[in-house]
Amino acid sequence: MNASADIQTLVTSLGAAARRASSRMAAAPTAAKDLALLVLARRLRESVPALVAANARDLHAAAGLAEPLRDRLKLTPAIIETVAQGCEQIAAMPDPIGEITDLKRRPSGISVGRMRVPLGVFGMIYESRPNVTIEAASLAIKSGNACILRGGSEALHSNLALSAIVGAALSEAGLPSEAVQLVPTTERAAVGALITQPEFVDVIIPRGGKGLIERIAAEARVPVIKHLDGNCHCYVDAAAELEQALTVVMNAKTQKYSPCNATESLLVHADSAAAFLPRLGSLLAAKGVEMRGCLRTLALIPGAVPASEEDWSTEYLAPILSIKVVDSLDEAIAHINRYGSHHTDAILTTNHPNAMRFLREVDSASVMINASTRFADGFEYGLGAEIGISTDKFHARGPVGLEGLTSQKWVVLGQGEVRG
Numbered sequence: 001m002n003a004s005a006d007i008q009t010l011v012t013s014l015g016a017a018a019r020r021a022s023s024r025m026a027a028a029p030t031a032a033k034d035l036a037l038l039v040l041a042r043r044l045r046e047s048v049p050a051l052v053a054a055n056a057r058d059l060h061a062a063a064g065l066a067e068p069l070r071d072r073l074k075l076t077p078a079i080i081e082t083v084a085q086g087c088e089q090i091a092a093m094p095d096p097i098g099e100i101t102d103l104k105r106r107p108s109g110i111s112v113g114r115m116r117v118p119l120g121v122f123g124m125i126y127e128s129r130p131n132v133t134i135e136a137a138s139l140a141i142k143s144g145n146a147c148i149l150r151g152g153s154e155a156l157h158s159n160l161a162l163s164a165i166v167g168a169a170l171s172e173a174g175l176p177s178e179a180v181q182l183v184p185t186t187e188r189a190a191v192g193a194l195i196t197q198p199e200f201v202d203v204i205i206p207r208g209g210k211g212l213i214e215r216i217a218a219e220a221r222v223p224v225i226k227h228l229d230g231n232c233h234c235y236v237d238a239a240a241e242l243e244q245a246l247t248v249v250m251n252a253k254t255q256k257y258s259p260c261n262a263t264e265s266l267l268v269h270a271d272s273a274a275a276f277l278p279r280l281g282s283l284l285a286a287k288g289v290e291m292r293g294c295l296r297t298l299a300l301i302p303g304a305v306p307a308s309e310e311d312w313s314t315e316y317l318a319p320i321l322s323i324k325v326v327d328s329l330d331e332a333i334a335h336i337n338r339y340g341s342h343h344t345d346a347i348l349t350t351n352h353p354n355a356m357r358f359l360r361e362v363d364s365a366s367v368m369i370n371a372s373t374r375f376a377d378g379f380e381y382g383l384g385a386e387i388g389i390s391t392d393k394f395h396a397r398g399p400v401g402l403e404g405l406t407s408q409k410w411v412v413l414g415q416g417e418v419r420g
Contacts, residue, residue, distance in 0.1 A: 004189055004257075011193035014148050014181050015200025018121045021176040022146035026118045028175055030095040036141050036173035037091035041084040043165045044134070048077050055130065056162035056322075062154050068258070072128040075158050083134040090138045090384045096402050097144045100411060111413040116406045118144035120202040123194045124387065125150045125216060127208035130158035135385050137166045137180040143405040148201065150194060153186035160184065197219040207388045225400060227365075227391035229315040229341035230260030235332045235358070237349035238271040243346040244370065245272075246280060252346065252372040254287050258317050260389060261344050261376040265312060267332045270296070272276070273325045277301050289319040296325040301324045307370040312339040325405045329354050333361050340364060342391045344376035365391050365398035 004180050006085045044051070055075035062070055089133040095367045096116045099156055102115030122145055126132045140147040151159040163182035171177045183190045189272075195204050198221055206216040213226050224369055233250050236245045252263035273296065279300035282289055291297070304323070311322040312335070326332045346368035347358040355369045366376040376399065378386025383401025396404035 003187070004040070007185065007187050007189040010184065010249070011148075011190055011197065012269075014183065015121070015194075017178040018146040018148050018181060019200050021178040022118070022120045025141075025144045025146055025179050026097070026120075028144060029122050030097075031143065032173050032175055033095065034091040035143050036170050036175050037087045037138055037281045040134070040138065040141075040166060040169035040170045041073050041091075043147070043169050044080055044084040047161070047165055048080055050075065051075055051080055051158070051161055051165075053092050054157040057157040057253075058155050059130065061091050065154070069128065069154075073130070073155055073158075075130050079131055085132045086135065087138045090142050090402075092120070093384050095141065095142065103282050103413075108413065109418070113349075113411050113413075114408040115411045116403070117409055119183070119405055119407055121146045121148065121200060122203045122205055122387075122405065123148045123150070123205065123222075124205045125191055125194070125212065126206070127152040127212065128155060129304050130155045130157055130162060132207065133159050133162040133173045134166070135287075136387055137383055139402060139405060141170070142179055142329045143402050145175075145405055146181075148181050148183065148194060150183040152193055155188055171246075180186055191216075192219065195222060195224075198222045205388050223395075225388060225390045225392060225396055225404070227260065227341070227343055230262070230307065230343045230389075231265060231313060231315045232261060232263050232343050232376075233265045233336050233340055233345040234263045234373065235266060235267040235326075235329075235336070235345070235347045236269060236272050236276055237329065237332075237352035237354055238269040238346055238353060239354065240242040240269075240276070240348040240363065241350055242272065242276050242279075245276065246283065246368065248346070248348055248372050249280060250287075250373055251282055254289065254319070255372070255374050257319055257373055259374065260315070262317070263321070263346075264314065264316050265324070267324050267326050267335060268297075269329075269332070270325050270327050271290040273297075273300060277323070278324075284321065287319065289321055291321055291323055294321040294325055297323045300325075315341065321334050329357060333358065337363050343389065344368065344373045346371060346373050366390070 099116045100113045105111050124136050166180045167177035203223045206213045234249050278301040291304040292311045293304040307322050342364045344366040345364045359367050378399035378401045386399040
């Protein structure tokens with residue numbers, strides 16, 4: 001048997017086991033799922049030395065990586081404690097599974113509603129951060145799903161150690177250890193096999209660079225929950241409170257440059273530009289941020305450089321900001337909907353009608369009034385954790401937490417009614 005056939009056999013075996021486990025997870029009582037999460041938290045704390053040792057093997061092999069990439073790979077005692085606390089937080093959250101909503105009595109006598117149910121099996125493909133293994137596992141457990149995880153090759157030893165702890169926690173709680181499985185190979189062919197098995201996998205969630213997500217979206221034969229870019233905007237309206245706007249825009253751009261919810265493009269109404277942009281420019285320059293602006297921006301910010309057409313649609317993930325002066329709210333909304341990535345966009349304004357128009361008309365997964373785009377995050381939204389962020393328009397949109405890993409089915413309650 002050749003290597004490709006071996007990989008296919010391996011992934012098929014994982015898929016079949018996950019499908020079997022998903023039936024048991026869907027029927028699992030809340031108490032068992034919460035127990036598994038609490039046991040997982042305890043076992044993570046007990047396993048700190050072993051986990052740090054496994055992570056050291058990955059860090060040694062990744063000695064040639066750039067420091068930011070090595071930093072993402074680290075599994076320190078503090079990070080392990082954070083993910084353990086995350087398991088406990090998810091255990092304390094309400095169980096969405098089995099909830100019946102919108103129950104309405106019909107003239108026929110039947111009552112019709114919708115029940116929340118697990119998706120079944122999700123596959124997750126992610127890079128670098130080994131803590132994602134626990135985040136994905138804990139959300140899968142609480143939402144009554146099974147999952148197949150394929151982490152980055154650079155974190156293989158860390159992920160293998162973490163997945164073994166998850167399996168042991170599931171078994172201790174009386175749940176199938178196969179509910180969370182890790183693909184134990186770094187072969188790229190395993191990804192291709194995982195994303196083309198609709199008989200075993202109900203949805204794929206890629207979490208990583210644009211190249212990875214584009215490949216998954218192009219080749220998958222199962223639905224994909226994804227976002228390709230985080231080209232997020234702040235718009236400073238004519239009626240903005242400028243001190244507040246300065247604080248929010250600086251946070252949205254400079255609190256951290258690499259997340260997908262950092263602001264990459266700034267729009268400023270012409271009526272606010274002269275008072276706002278020179279002050280903002282000084283603050284950004286002091287932090288080493290390169291500013292690429294339209295002609296009106298260049299006249300107001302010394303040191304800014306001309307923006308190209310490409311800049312308006314670029315996710316920099318770096319200390320670079322594109323800036324454009326606009327003449328109206330209409331122009332701002334049109335610009336965001338044309339050049340944005342439908343991820344997260346914010347308006348800074350004291351004008352309530354303008355704020356409401358922005359909420360209604362900006363076509364993004366998260367739309368904000370007078371708040372930093374950096375809040376677009378599952379933890380900040382009260383989801384406990386997130387499996388990723390979706391810019392798709394169906395099923396899940398925005399940060400995907402427990403509810404995003406569920407679906408709904410119609411339920412009908414009757415007392416012998418028949419249709420005439």
